[in-house]
Amino acid sequence: MGKDLKGKELGDGLSQKKDGRYCARFTDRFGRRPEYKSKSLSECRKWLKEQKAMDTLEQNVVDDGITLDQYFLTWLDIHKYGIIKDNTKAGYIVHYKKHISPIFGKKKVSEIKKIQIKALYNNEHRQGLAYETRNRTRKMLQDMLERALEDGLVRANEAKGLKVIRDEEKEPRVLTSDEQRDIMRAVSGTFYWNLLETILGSGLRPGEAYALEEKDCDFDKRIIKVTKTLIYQKWEHAGDTQKTFHIDGPKTYTSIRDVPMSDLTYQALQRQIIQKKIVAKRQHAGNIVIPEGMENLLFTTKFNTPICTQNVIDDLKKKIDALNIMRDDMEQIELVHVHTFRHTFATRCIEAGMQPKTLQKILGHATLQMTMDLYVHVTDDRKQEEIGLLDEAVNKIMKDDNDNIIPFVHVS
Template identity: 35%
Template sequence: MAKDLKGKELPVGIRQRKNGQFEGRIKHDYQSYSVYGNTISEVKKKMVDCRYKLEHGIFVEKSKITLDEWFLIWVKEYKKNDVKIGTVITYSNFYNYYAKDSLGCKKLSQIRGEHIQRLYNKLEERGLAVSNIKTLGAVLNGCFKQAVKNGLIERNPIQLATIPREKNKKARRVLTLEEQKIFIKYAKNSYLYNLFALDLRTGLRGGEMRGLKYSDIDKSERLIHIVRTLKYESGIGFFEDTPKTRTSIRDIPLTDDMISLLENQRKYYSEPNIIKLNGYVFHLPDGRPISRERVQNEIKRIVKRINDDGVVFPPFTLHALRHTFATRAIENGMKPQTLKAILGHSSLAMTMDLYAHVLPTTKAEEMNMIAGAF
């Protein structure tokens, strides 16, 4: 039995090296594996972990594993049971689109801070939004952080790189009150009119709106329960996921005009007295879900009609209707905490950012309100 540097007997499979560090050796399928630690208890724990990984086929050798290999292990073993399916898909998409070609074949232990920095810089040169580079950085940071914990690398290279600064942040598109009236007028004959009109009154995210079901409408309590978001992924198809954040699961009060819109939508494709509680409120004639692309194409079609009639009307996305709702709410005096709850923001700071972008006329009105104080 091996002894430590002071002559004390050590547990089976553990020895102490001349530098004072302890080494634990494990045999599996006629091969030897070593783990290291500063204490016997640390080495014992690592031996148990190593033996488990070897027996379950998830052990990876520090010197050989590539980022591609480790990313797949990280997603499968550490993320799939910890985050939403939509989040897992987002992680994989960002890695595959932006990092795989540049870094995937490199050994994990060989990736340095300058490699990450070079990747960030190239993505910026290609015109990728800084917000997307930040998301990629967050994904890679989680991946490398776990690699450090597992002893595969000594240092997280993400911490040695700097995400480029945002030069010209794109202005948030908000429909003016006049644009809002024009759009709704031209959208009257659209099969998505009720969706657009309801979105302007609730500020729902696109996936939340498309994932809304009749079972979520509580007329007795006059509430809409937001409990899911509808997503689409190539190779998977449509699937339901939980809303974006914990605070996104929320109730929105129903007004009389919102109830009318929902009633009109119910009658649009079906008999007035038939309600499919598990069916989507907004769907195609055959009952299939509506994709984000279909909604955006319908917005483009309506905007084109407006422009064809000689009215200058800049393009916008469905998400602009969410910002438009928030702006109308601010203009009409809704309190920040109330707006935060209705929008499902995870922090008040996100809501206050909207207040900082209210229309110039609103800013002027607010300034005039305090003019007499000086």
């Protein structure tokens, strides 16, 4: 218990210096001894009371001077150590340097506010950056600030609860290469595996795949004949009182087409023909009623009935939830729709160098513009690979006879 210069007790944490100023000091939860000096005893009492309350509520921070650039290295080397792959780490570094560091890098972590983060998200959207790019910014900032909260560097996670906008019409969900690999491994050998591989290898619309029959598959010519689609809707004009399965014509006249079988699709359809025969024999002693004209559908439920997309989505969700248990918070796979596999097929085709006009015919689009606007989404990892090709080309050009890179000389 400290005293003033006259020997009067001032209370715990309070004292008076020889120059007449009062001093407040206490030991916080981090083991530090912060202090405050003032000529006013009441100000010192007020500061001490506030600081102790913040310490009790764990609202103080261990170091309010560390910048986000400094903490980013800690976040990578400590919090992400052993739980992310090297290529993922490299991707984080590139993304941070390009999209986050220029805005927040020199800013103190404790001073980054929600409104500033929201402004960054809005600005990236106005710049026309892809959803995957903007969402990675969100995920990285949210995770860094969450770890900073655990480390006692901030009082709250200012990025928590903020979202970025996806324009589904202009930018449908596309699987990254890593997501595609992990999801297809997870569904391999399961009931809807052949269906998903067929769509992923052919770009069929889900309804077109659901409506396929064995007779539509020409394995000699390696062609799928698309002439119809399966719809699950309430058709009041047809007297429906509830949602019912209907076989209808394709979406547009250009949707009637022959789709070439990739190796992936060829093998999936061959497996599905065998699976269909097994399922058809298990009709529970004939108790299952199959709608007229749909007895020969190649892709069905486990009960040999027509497929509703929700059946597949529910099954996919279980597989993805199981995958996410073993994935880092930032690498969680988001909800996947069956149509996502069509979008992914189109994107992989463009990445592989397929001509857009050819892709238009395979997808059954009426115009080339529709194909380009809706389905050509070059993913972030692919863009990084493409710029790497430029680096290789420039380095090759700039090599001398001894294979040394000739440095660029800037002439003023």
